[in-house]
Amino acid sequence: MLSVGIVGLPNIGKSTLFKALTKNPVDINNYPFCTIEPNVGIVSVEDERLKKLSEIFASKKTIPAAIKFIDIAGLVKGAHKGEGLGNQFLANIRNVDLICHLVRFFQGDAVEHVSKKIDPAADMEIINTELILADLETVLKRKHKTAKLAKTPNNKEAKVELEALKKLEKALNQGRPASAAVLSKEERKVAAGLYLITKKPMFYVFNISQNNHPDLEKFAQEKYCLKLDIKTETELLDLSPQEMEELGIQPKIATLPQEAYRRLNLITFFTAGEDESRAWTVTKGSSAPQAGAKIHNDFKEKFIKAEVINYSDFIKIGSYKKAREEGLIRTEGKGYTVRDGDIIIFKI
Ligand SMILES: Nc1nc2c(ncn2[C@@H]2O[C@H](COP(=O)(O)OP(=O)(O)O)[C@@H](O)[C@H]2O)c(=O)[nH]1
Numbered sequence: 001m002l003s004v005g006i007v008g009l010p011n012i013g014k015s016t017l018f019k020a021l022t023k024n025p026v027d028i029n030n031y032p033f034c035t036i037e038p039n040v041g042i043v044s045v046e047d048e049r050l051k052k053l054s055e056i057f058a059s060k061k062t063i064p065a066a067i068k069f070i071d072i073a074g075l076v077k078g079a080h081k082g083e084g085l086g087n088q089f090l091a092n093i094r095n096v097d098l099i100c101h102l103v104r105f106f107q108g109d110a111v112e113h114v115s116k117k118i119d120p121a122a123d124m125e126i127i128n129t130e131l132i133l134a135d136l137e138t139v140l141k142r143k144h145k146t147a148k149l150a151k152t153p154n155n156k157e158a159k160v161e162l163e164a165l166k167k168l169e170k171a172l173n174q175g176r177p178a179s180a181a182v183l184s185k186e187e188r189k190v191a192a193g194l195y196l197i198t199k200k201p202m203f204y205v206f207n208i209s210q211n212n213h214p215d216l217e218k219f220a221q222e223k224y225c226l227k228l229d230i231k232t233e234t235e236l237l238d239l240s241p242q243e244m245e246e247l248g249i250q251p252k253i254a255t256l257p258q259e260a261y262r263r264l265n266l267i268t269f270f271t272a273g274e275d276e277s278r279a280w281t282v283t284k285g286s287s288a289p290q291a292g293a294k295i296h297n298d299f300k301e302k303f304i305k306a307e308v309i310n311y312s313d314f315i316k317i318g319s320y321k322k323a324r325e326e327g328l329i330r331t332e333g334k335g336y337t338v339r340d341g342d343i344i345i346f347k348i
């Protein structure tokens with residue numbers, strides 16, 4: 001399951017965001033191999049299409065795609081050196097797929113700021129620098145070992161590794177993320193084994209309010225960012241769906257999982273039937289067997305063909321039987337690239 005770590009300074013609304021996100025927990029029984037801890041929550045990805053499919057197929061069960069959110073304790077300056085239990089918190093970040101970097105834009109003295117000043121640029125810099133320094137430490141430790149090995153004769157692997165480490169070190173030393181280092185295919189393999197934090201994709205969430213830091217709009221130019229008034233959003237969650245409709249408001253917090261999908265280039269495909277309708281997540285550009293592997297390895301290993309109709313076509317017809325009669329269900333082979341919204345039956 002996709003995991004997203006919420007990262008930032010202390011006292012900026014991380015736990016408030018986490019609580020709001022995980023207010024309506026999913027049925028954990030649908031997601032085996034997942035353990036819930038106080039700072040780990042599983043959130044379903046809202047998708048109107050799945051609800052419609054479930055209605056049309058009269059499915060007994062509806063299983064949305066899900067994302068795991070982790071509320072990572074606040075990082076402070078010096079975290080990479082273990083300041084404020086930093087090492088422990090950084091270890092939590094190493095295992096996530098995506099980093100959600102929360103930044104405080106809301107002003108007001110009622111909530112104390114660790115630096116005593118609301119300065120989003122400085123805050124972002126502290127966090128990004130700590131992550132870079134943590135990675136630099138990982139790289140240097142490894143380099144120390146690898147450099148010795150690389151000196152022994154016929155140790156090609158160690159030489160490749162050393163080369164990769166040098167490139168990573170250079171980027172990190174320049175204050176750039178590990179993802180900025182240009183690595184060969186072999187070097188990328190080495191880098192993957194290091195679990196570097198700044199190689200992971202990241203997106204910003206700006207915690208805003210009516211009273212924001214004046215630089216907000218400048219920062220909002222970032223390619224991957226979402227502005228959220230977390231406190232107000234939390235209050236909205238207490239309203240019933242009817243009340244929200246009457247007031248004409250929609251909580252924006254539900255768009256956060258969608259933003260994570262966009263950031264990671266993920267799409268959704270569906271399986272639908274009487275027993276269950278379910279949304280599955282796959283990387284854009286995946287082939288039909290790769291998509292099948294998300295459900296069961298047999299759907300990849302023993303893949304013969306897939307029967308596919310896209311949701312947008314299906315919803316116009318409104319019935320699977322009719323779609324079949326009209327020849328709208330296509331038979332696709334191994335080379336088929338799955339599209340967002342495809343409804344798929346795998347044949348093995
Ligand atoms: N004014 C305002 N206060 C907030 C907002 N988000 C969180 N807070 C308050 O800031 C304090 C710290 O929030 P918390 O979520 O525990 O921060 P964390 O340390 O980053 O996990 C709490 O008193 C929250 O009520 C916000 O959007 N606006």
Ligand SMILES: [Mg+2]
Binds near residue numbers: 014016073074
């Ligand atoms: Mg907290």
